[in-house]
Amino acid sequence: MTTEIINLKAILNLPKSTEAFMSDIHGEFAAFDHVLRNGSGNTRIKIHALFNGRLTLHKQKLLAFLVYYPSERLQIVKSQLTAADDLQQWYLNTFSELLELLKFCASKYTRSKLRKALAPEFVYITEELLYGDYNTQDKQNYYAQITQDIINLNSADQFIIALCHTIQRLVVDHLHVVGDIYDRGPAPDKIMERLMHYHSVDLQWGNHDILWLGAAAGSPLCVANLLRICARYNNLAIVEDAYGINLRHLSMLAEKYYQDNPGFHPKLTAHESQPAAAELAQITKIHQAIAIIQFKLEGAAIDRRPEFQMQDRKLLTQLNAEQTKITLHQQTYPIVNGCFQTVDPQHPYRLLPEEQEVIEQLTQAFSHSEKLHRHMDFFMAKGSMYLVYNNNLLIHGCVPVDKKGQFEGLTLKGHTYRGKALFDLLEQNLRTSYANPQRSDDLATDLLWYLWTGPKSPLFGKRSMTTFERYFIADPQTHVEVPNSYYNLRHDVKFINKILGEFGIDPHIGHVINGHTPVKRGCSPIMADGKMLVIDGGFSKPYQKTTGIGGYTLLYNSYGLQLVTLQPFTTRHQAIAQLSDIVSTKRVVEQEVARKTVAQTDIGQQLQAQIAQLQALLKTYN
Structure with a gap:
C-alpha cells in the first residue's frame, strides 16, 4: 500500500x-x-x-x-x-x-x-x-x-x-x-477497424454517424437517408462489400420504375473516374428510388410526431396535380429532374407494397449485419453526445440557441429540454433505442432520425435540411439551410463562457472544440x-x-x-x-x-482520490 x-x-x-x-x-x-x-x-x-x-x-x-x-x-x-x-x-x-x-x-x-x-x-x-x-x-x-x-x-x-x-x-x-467518421469518403469501415485497435480513444457522435447507428438500431428512416447519401457520392460499395448488405431488391425496384436522370447522377471528386455506363445507370436509378422512399417515410414521421414541429418539410404535398410544379412560401417553382412515378397525388406518403417490402428487407439487413453491429457497438461504448475532458467541451455540432443566445428546447410529453439537459435526453434515448430496438415507428426510433435532421438537434444545427429542394428546384435561394444562431454567437467570448458554464466547466480555463x-x-x-x-x-x-x-x-x-x-x-x-x-x-x-502536470488533469484528480483512499486505509491499518 x-x-x-x-x-x-x-x-x-x-x-x-x-x-x-x-x-x-x-x-x-x-x-x-x-x-x-x-x-x-x-x-x-x-x-x-x-x-x-x-x-x-x-x-x-x-x-x-x-x-x-x-x-x-x-x-x-x-x-x-x-x-x-x-x-x-x-x-x-x-x-x-x-x-x-x-x-x-x-x-x-x-x-x-x-x-x-x-x-x-x-x-x-x-x-x-x-x-x-x-x-x-x-x-x-x-x-x-x-x-x-x-x-x-x-x-x-x-x-x-x-x-x-x-x-x-x-x-x-x-x-x-x-464526430462524422461516416459518409462521403470510401472507407469508414477501415477507420472503425483502426480505431478499435487504437490504444486510447473516445468518439463524439456526428450527425452522419447517427444514420449508421440508427440503421443498426432498426430505423427505416435512417436506412433510407444513409443509402441515398451513399448513392449520391458513389459509395454503395461500402454497404454491399464492407457490410454485406444485399441491394438486389432495391435495384430491381429502381429498374422497374426509374430511368436515367442527370439530377441523380453520383457526385464524383476530381480523383474519381466516371463509372461505366451500365453502373452509372444502376446507381442513378437506385438513387431516385431510395430518395422517394425517404421523402415518403419522412412525411409519415412528421405526421405522427407533431412535437417535432417539422410540418413545413412535407413537400410532396406541395406538388401540383401533374407533379410539374411546387409551391413553397407562397411562391411557385417548376420541378426539375422529377421522378415521382411511385407518388400518388392523393396519398403522397403512402409506400407502394413493393417499396414497403424493400425498405423492410433493407432494415432487417442493416440490423442483422454482424460487422456493422461490431462497429456500432464500439461506437456506443466509446461514444457520446458530448464530452467534458480536461476542461474542454467536445461537441460535434452546436448547443441550440435563439438569436439572443437563450437555449432553445425540444418539448416531449409536456417537458422541455434545453442546453445540457437536451444533450443528456437525446443520448439516453439513443442508448435505449440501440439496446432495445422495438418498432420502427416508436418515439425512440423517430428521435434517431430527428437527431439527423430536426430543427433543435444539436448534431444538425440548422432550421431545416433542404434535400428535396436541391434535387428538384433550380433556384439556389431555396437550397439555403439557415444555421442555428449558435454559429454566429460562437465568436463572442461571453457566449462561449455561458456554454462552458452550462456544462460545468470553469470559463476562465475552458474551451469548446467543434x-x-x-x-x-x-x-x-x-x-x-x-x-x-x-x-x-x-x-x-x-x-x-x-x-x-x-x-x-x-x-x-x-x-x-x-x-x-x-x-x-x-x-x-x-x-x-x-x-x-x-x-x-x-x-x-x-x-x-x-x-x-498530470496533477492538473482529470486523470490526476482520479489519482488524487485513489491516494486519499489509500492513505485513509493505511491510517486505519496503522
Whole structure:
C-alpha cells in the first residue's frame, strides 16, 4: 500500500501527456491513417527537437517516414543499400536513432506504462538498450553483442518495426474524434477497424454517424437517408462489400420504375473516374428510388410526431396535380429532374407494397449485419453526445440557441429540454433505442432520425435540411439551410463562457472544440479569443474546394494547445515514395506559463482520490 501511494504521488508530477483531436473524417481512411501514424505532426516536432543540429532536415524526414511506414521504408532502404556492410551500418545507426527517439517520447511516462507499449517479443532487448549506460566500458561489449545478434538472427526489420509502432503509440497518449467518421469518403469501415485497435480513444457522435447507428438500431428512416447519401457520392460499395448488405431488391425496384436522370447522377471528386455506363445507370436509378422512399417515410414521421414541429418539410404535398410544379412560401417553382412515378397525388406518403417490402428487407439487413453491429457497438461504448475532458467541451455540432443566445428546447410529453439537459435526453434515448430496438415507428426510433435532421438537434444545427429542394428546384435561394444562431454567437467570448458554464466547466480555463462546419478559405478556426476551436478543415475531398486545405488537427500537451493545418492527402504510395507529409503549419493557440502536470488533469484528480483512499486505509491499518 505504501509503495502504491509513493508511485501514484510521483505520477502526479509527470508532464501532462499529449491529446490529439480530429473531426469530420468522412471515410477518408488514407489521410486519417497517415495522421495517426505521424501523431498529428507531433512525431516530426519531436524528431526536430531531438536531432536538430545532428541530422539534416532531409535525414530528419527520412527518420520520420520510417516511423510512419516502417515496413514500406525498409523495403526501399534495402533496395538501395545492396552492399552487406552498408546495410549493416544503416541498421546500427537506425537502432541508435530510434532508441534515442523512443526514450525521448517515453519521458512523460512511467517505466511500467512504457513496458506495456513495447512489443512483447522485444521487451527485454528494448529495455536493456534503452536504459543502458553506454559510457561504462564493462558493458560496451554486452550492448554491442545484443545489436549485432539482432542483425545476425535476421530480426533487425522486426525490431525496427516494433520500435516504430511503439513510438507511434507514445507520441499521442489519447485521441478524440469529434464526430462524422461516416459518409462521403470510401472507407469508414477501415477507420472503425483502426480505431478499435487504437490504444486510447473516445468518439463524439456526428450527425452522419447517427444514420449508421440508427440503421443498426432498426430505423427505416435512417436506412433510407444513409443509402441515398451513399448513392449520391458513389459509395454503395461500402454497404454491399464492407457490410454485406444485399441491394438486389432495391435495384430491381429502381429498374422497374426509374430511368436515367442527370439530377441523380453520383457526385464524383476530381480523383474519381466516371463509372461505366451500365453502373452509372444502376446507381442513378437506385438513387431516385431510395430518395422517394425517404421523402415518403419522412412525411409519415412528421405526421405522427407533431412535437417535432417539422410540418413545413412535407413537400410532396406541395406538388401540383401533374407533379410539374411546387409551391413553397407562397411562391411557385417548376420541378426539375422529377421522378415521382411511385407518388400518388392523393396519398403522397403512402409506400407502394413493393417499396414497403424493400425498405423492410433493407432494415432487417442493416440490423442483422454482424460487422456493422461490431462497429456500432464500439461506437456506443466509446461514444457520446458530448464530452467534458480536461476542461474542454467536445461537441460535434452546436448547443441550440435563439438569436439572443437563450437555449432553445425540444418539448416531449409536456417537458422541455434545453442546453445540457437536451444533450443528456437525446443520448439516453439513443442508448435505449440501440439496446432495445422495438418498432420502427416508436418515439425512440423517430428521435434517431430527428437527431439527423430536426430543427433543435444539436448534431444538425440548422432550421431545416433542404434535400428535396436541391434535387428538384433550380433556384439556389431555396437550397439555403439557415444555421442555428449558435454559429454566429460562437465568436463572442461571453457566449462561449455561458456554454462552458452550462456544462460545468470553469470559463476562465475552458474551451469548446467543434467539428461539423468546414472552416472556409480565409476564415479562422480560432474564435472567441481562443476559447472556441473549430477543427473541421476538410478531410472530406468534396469540401476541399471550400476550405482550401486537407483538415485540421489539434494537439494539447503540457505546453498548451497547438492547431495543426493539413494539406490534402494524395495517396499512401505517393506519400511513402516522395516523403510527402501533409502537415503544413502549426499555430500555438494557448501556451501554459508553466508546464501542465498530470496533477492538473482529470486523470490526476482520479489519482488524487485513489491516494486519499489509500492513505485513509493505511491510517486505519496503522
